[in-house]
Amino acid sequence: MKYDVVIGCEVHVQLLTETKAFCSCRNTFGGEPNTRLCPVCTGLPGALPVANQTLVEYAVLAGLAMNCTIVPVTKFDRKNYIYPDMPKGYQISQFDMPICEKGFLEIDTDGGLKKIRIIRIHMEEDAGKNIHTEDRSGLSHVDLNRAGTPLLEIVSEPDIRSPDDAVAYVQSIKHIMEYLKISDCNMEEGSLRCDANINLWVYEGDKKYATPIVEIKNMNSFKAMKAALEYEILRQKEEWTTKRLLLKDVGKVTRGYQEKTQSTILQRHKEESAEYRYFPEPDLKPILIDPAWVESMKSRLPELPAQKRKRFAEEWGLPELDIGKLLVDAELAHYFEAACKEYKGEPKKVANWVITEIGNMLNKESITIIQFREKVPPESLGELLNRIDSGVISGKMAKGIFSDMWAEGKTPEQIINEKGLKQIDDQESLKDIVREVLDQNPKTVEDYKNGKENVLSFLMGQVMKATRGKANPRLSQDLLKELLQK
Amino acid sequence: MKELIGMSLSELKEKLDKKEMSTVELVRAYLDAFEADRKHEKPLNGYIEVFRDSIEKAEKADEARVRGSARPLEGLPFAVKDNIVIKGKHATCASGVLKGFCSPYSATVVKRLVDAGMIPLGRTNMDEFGMGSSCEYSIYGATRNPVDRDLTPGGSSGGSAAVVASGQAPVALGTETGGSVRTPASYCGVYGLKPSYGTLSRYGVVAYGSSLDQIGILAKTPQDIALMLSFAAGADPHDMTSAPTNFTNCSPLKERDIKGLKVLLPTEFLGEGIDPGIKQKVESFAQWFKKNGAQVDTDSVPILQAAVAIYYIIAPAEASSNLARYDGVRYGNRVRQTANLEEMYVKTRSEGFGKEVKRRIFIGNYVLSSGYYDAYYKKAMQVRTLLRREIEKVFSKYDLILSPTSPCPPFKLGEKVDDPLAMYLTDICTTFSNLALIPSLSVPVGTTGAGLPVGVQLAGNRFREDLLLEVAAMYHKEGSR
Ligand SMILES: [Zn+2]
Numbered sequence: 027m028k029y030d031v032v033i034g035c036e037v038h039v040q041l042l043t044e045t046k047a048f049c050s051c052r053n054t055f056g057g058e059p060n061t062r063l064c065p066v067c068t069g070l071p072g073a074l075p076v077a078n079q080t081l082v083e084y085a086v087l088a089g090l091a092m093n094c095t096i097v098p099v100t101k102f103d104r105k106n107y108i109y110p111d112m113p114k115g116y117q118i119s120q121f122d123m124p125i126c127e128k129g130f131l132e133i134d135t136d137g138g139l140k141k142i143r144i145i146r147i148h149m150e151e152d153a154g155k156n157i158h159t160e161d162r163s164g165l166s167h168v169d170l171n172r173a174g175t176p177l178l179e180i181v182s183e184p185d186i187r188s189p190d191d192a193v194a195y196v197q198s199i200k201h202i203m204e205y206l207k208i209s210d211c212n213m214e215e216g217s218l219r220c221d222a223n224i225n226l227w228v229y230e231g232d233k234k235y236a237t238p239i240v241e242i243k244n245m246n247s248f249k250a251m252k253a254a255l256e257y258e259i260l261r262q263k264e265e266w267t268t269k270r271l272l273l274k275d276v277g278k279v280t281r282g283y284q285e286k287t288q289s290t291i292l293q294r295h296k297e298e299s300a301e302y303r304y305f306p307e308p309d310l311k312p313i314l315i316d317p318a319w320v321e322s323m324k325s326r327l328p329e330l331p332a333q334k335r336k337r338f339a340e341e342w343g344l345p346e347l348d349i350g351k352l353l354v355d356a357e358l359a360h361y362f363e364a365a366c367k368e369y370k371g372e373p374k375k376v377a378n379w380v381i382t383e384i385g386n387m388l389n390k391e392s393i394t395i396i397q398f399r400e401k402v403p404p405e406s407l408g409e410l411l412n413r414i415d416s417g418v419i420s421g422k423m424a425k426g427i428f429s430d431m432w433a434e435g436k437t438p439e440q441i442i443n444e445k446g447l448k449q450i451d452d453q454e455s456l457k458d459i460v461r462e463v464l465d466q467n468p469k470t471v472e473d474y475k476n477g478k479e480n481v482l483s484f485l486m487g488q489v490m491k492a493t494r495g496k497a498n499p500r501l502s503q504d505l506l507k508e509l510l511q512k
Numbered sequence: 513m514k515e516l517i518g519m520s521l522s523e524l525k526e527k528l529d530k531k532e533m534s535t536v537e538l539v540r541a542y543l544d545a546f547e548a549d550r551k552h553e554k555p556l557n558g559y560i561e562v563f564r565d566s567i568e569k570a571e572k573a574d575e576a577r578v579r580g581s582a583r584p585l586e587g588l589p590f591a592v593k594d595n596i597v598i599k600g601k602h603a604t605c606a607s608g609v610l611k612g613f614c615s616p617y618s619a620t621v622v623k624r625l626v627d628a629g630m631i632p633l634g635r636t637n638m639d640e641f642g643m644g645s646s647c648e649y650s651i652y653g654a655t656r657n658p659v660d661r662d663l664t665p666g667g668s669s670g671g672s673a674a675v676v677a678s679g680q681a682p683v684a685l686g687t688e689t690g691g692s693v694r695t696p697a698s699y700c701g702v703y704g705l706k707p708s709y710g711t712l713s714r715y716g717v718v719a720y721g722s723s724l725d726q727i728g729i730l731a732k733t734p735q736d737i738a739l740m741l742s743f744a745a746g747a748d749p750h751d752m753t754s755a756p757t758n759f760t761n762c763s764p765l766k767e768r769d770i771k772g773l774k775v776l777l778p779t780e781f782l783g784e785g786i787d788p789g790i791k792q793k794v795e796s797f798a799q800w801f802k803k804n805g806a807q808v809d810t811d812s813v814p815i816l817q818a819a820v821a822i823y824y825i826i827a828p829a830e831a832s833s834n835l836a837r838y839d840g841v842r843y844g845n846r847v848r849q850t851a852n853l854e855e856m857y858v859k860t861r862s863e864g865f866g867k868e869v870k871r872r873i874f875i876g877n878y879v880l881s882s883g884y885y886d887a888y889y890k891k892a893m894q895v896r897t898l899l900r901r902e903i904e905k906v907f908s909k910y911d912l913i914l915s916p917t918s919p920c921p922p923f924k925l926g927e928k929v930d931d932p933l934a935m936y937l938t939d940i941c942t943t944f945s946n947l948a949l950i951p952s953l954s955v956p957v958g959t960t961g962a963g964l965p966v967g968v969q970l971a972g973n974r975f976r977e978d979l980l981l982e983v984a985a986m987y988h989k990e991g992s993r
Contacts, residue, residue: 065616065617068842069837069842070597070615070616070617070843071595071597071603071605071610071613071615071718071719071837072595072596072597072603072615072619072714072715072716072717072718072719073617073715073716074714074715074750074751074752074753075752076749076750076751076752077752104833106832106833106836106880108836108839108857110839110841110853113837113842114836114837115833115835115836115837115838115839116833116836166853168841168842301881301882303832303833303877303880303881303882303885304880305829305830305833305880305885305889308721308722308723308753308830309719309722309751309752309753310752311752311753
């Protein structure tokens with residue numbers, strides 16, 4: 027069976043504005059149920075929305091970062107539907123005049139960079155949450171703390187061709203939002219949510235058949251997203267083989283991802299699809315966007331992942347793989363660059379340390395790079411690496427010192443001095459130690475002389491043990507060889 | 513001596529300022545008038561509730577006066593339509609669906625008037641959610657017309673008009689979406705102003721047709737309206753559609769030279785369907801203009817004929833969305849013991865809303881549905897834009913548009929209650945102002961031969977409330993001479 031996978035994504039991100047989208051309630055996560063409320067976000071009779079200027083600003087920043095056109099005039103619309111967590115019986119959203127249009131993102135895939143077109147980005151408000159009790163009362167509760175949280179909805183063209191690419195696309199949105207500092211994009215807390223539309227284009231001879239589009243909801247992690255899409259491809263292949271259902275006959279259906287079974291189940295047929303009766307929100311005036319203001323917003327854009335990627339390759343000469351790992355977090359990339367300024371050697375060595383040593387440390391301690399750099403500034407890392415190159419310490423010693431730097435919040439110099447960790451590179455004293463090691467291991471010396479040259483590393487280990495790691499490795503090796511020849 | 517309850521707000525203010533009476537005396541006089549009327553065999557039923565705490569507030573106002581810390585409108589009472597919220601008071605819009613709802617906040621206009629010293633006397637009756645022209649579609653029963661108790665006071669602000677006309681309040685707030693202040697003002701023989709869209713904040717006004725809704729003021733004199741406006745108007749950070757107008761200097765009203773004013777009498781509002789007695793009153797108003805040196809032209813503005821039709825698409829469309837929140841989940845009345853969520857919704861809304869409200873929700877949902885949107889809602893909005901442009905053109909040539917307020921005098925209670933189309937047609941002269949966002953004032957001009965009150969409507973360019981009130985004041989002065 028010859029086919030293409032066709033995926034489009036609708037991504038919702040909650041914005042980190044200080045107040046909610048249309049009222050002055052604080053916009054934070056969680057809190058005791060129904061404590062961040064006012065007449066507006068509870069939909070009391072007579073209350074009116076007032077648009078948050080920062081919401082518009084953030085939408086423009088996001089649009090510019092995703093190469094969109096920012097429209098000169100935009101407006102809000104009402105999307106009418108009734109649900110207990112929707113206090114007004116409609117959601118304030120944008121219908122036919124979204125604030126950003128026609129953008130694109132470049133994503134990093136196994137097959138190189140791929141361009142995913144973005145149809146639109148629009149502003150809207152989040153709903154509250156329904157909480158269903160498990161006890162016998164069968165009562166349901168509504169928490170409206172989240173109601174009115176500002177959201178951006180980012181809609182892509184169906185340009186994505188695999189579950190991995192879909193994940194890469196959403197991750198790339200997450201990175202951009204984090205670089206712009208306009209969303210924390212936490213999938214578990216729901217500040218980043220993604221629905222995916224997926225179907226197959228099946229090729230038989232010179233004919234192309236489109237299978238019904240399935241909208242998958244409830245994918246709460248990147249892992250879930252990949253699993254859901256992979257399951258759906260298998261399911262649609264199977265469905266095509268057995269039923270040969272076509273898009274033009276069936277239309278679009280909605281299926282929900284089930285974490286437990288790692289599969290999707292049918293939620294809604296096309297006939298049941300909602301009639302939203304959109305119309306312009308009469309309580310809010312259309313928003314005129316001054317092109318000069320948009321220009322000034324461009325200067326507020328930080329260097330974004332795509333630009334940084336290019337620059338890191340040119341300026342630091344790093345391999346693609348390393349760049350990808352550094353760019354996952356804007357702060358990590360920033361740390362790398364600051365360390366490079368201090369370090370006199372190859373940037374690749376700094377990259378290795380940042381990716382491996384610091385990466386492990388962040389994992390082990392469950393901390394962020396920002397917390398880490400408070401105790402170990404990037405200059406200290408640069409200094410530590412300079413010490414290795416100048417032969418003051420060995421690479422192995424450096425790792426120990428690095429741990430102490432984090433534990434004690436001291437500079438490499440302080441630790442080296444306090445613990446007397448300077449490398450032994452004085453030829454005479456080292457010769458004595460090597461001689462002693464050889465004397466204590468006559469059998470090994472015998473083996474070496476009989477041609478077993480690999481015992482050399484064992485002897486090296488013994489030298490290191492005797493010096494508690496301080497012996498200059500290159501010098502020790504030379505001395506070992508020299509004395510063994512005798 | 514004129515009885516207290518027959519006095520205008522300005523006269524009362526003067527008496528209070530001169531300490532010729534106390535606020536407590538004044539408030540009690542209105543409450544007594546209300547109590548006395550309840551014993552009438554056909555009570556007016558203008559109030560849904562009178563506030564007993566208004567006496568306490570009156571006592572405080574008197575204390576403030578003694579201390580010399582009286583605010584500008586200290587102790588002056590006003591009535592409030594039941595769809596404008598007051599902190600700590602119920603607000604039901606005369607609907608079963610909002611039974612029991614008590615507002616935790618006050619509408620901006622109420623707050624501004626209360627901050628200026630005014631005392632809310634009570635909540636007035638209305639057509640449910642403002643949908644009606646006779647004040648009959650109310651769960652509290654119909655309000656009667658003080659002029660003839662078998663007649664309608666007009667709607668939907670019928671309660672507000674009736675309490676002002678009958679001396680149960682000196683002034684009242686009503687609301688307008690398509691004539692709901694002006695029609696009852698004309699039926700009850702009082703002044704009724706529908707300000708420009710944006711002059712008075714809509715924050716705290718229970719929404720019916722958001723792009724049309726506006727608080728209106730009912731009073732015995734144009735000066736009283738100007739006084740209220742001078743404190744209540746101005747931009748409100750809670751309402752993005754409010755305008756940065758400034759009416760603080762409009763009270764006291766200035767002498768207005770009628771000479772040189774250009775007045776248009778549109779033929780659309782003088783033809784078929786207009787009661788001859790009313791037509792004659794409009795013509796004599798035109799004569800008054802001419803006599804005082806104004807130029808009055810009679811001309812056709814064809815698009816005015818479309819106003820009612822597009823009004824009855826746009827208003828229900830917005831209403832269908834605005835009324836979606838009354839679902840029994842958060843406040844108001846909820847039908848309990850239902851099997852599931854959907855049944856709770858259906859029963860709460862079916863039992864909560866009256867027939868006329870349901871009719872408009874159905875119309876609204878229909879005209880917004882995909883497949884019908886372009887033919888109805890979108891087309892109506894396009895015609896509305898045309899109408900606004902035509903009205904702008906009229907005001908580039910004229911200062912005022914003169915017309916009847918209502919095509920007919922007040923009719924009998926029950927007469928049109930089952931004939932929605934006949935009811936809708938009573939709005940033919942009023943809806944264009946709401947659609948065009950302009951101010952209009954209904955001026956009481958006496959009675960028909962049969963003794964029924966008649967109102968004449970003056971419409972002006974946007975934010976020219978001052979002109980309407982000044983002209984009306986000049987007319988009022990002559991009328992009372
Ligand atoms: Zn709020």
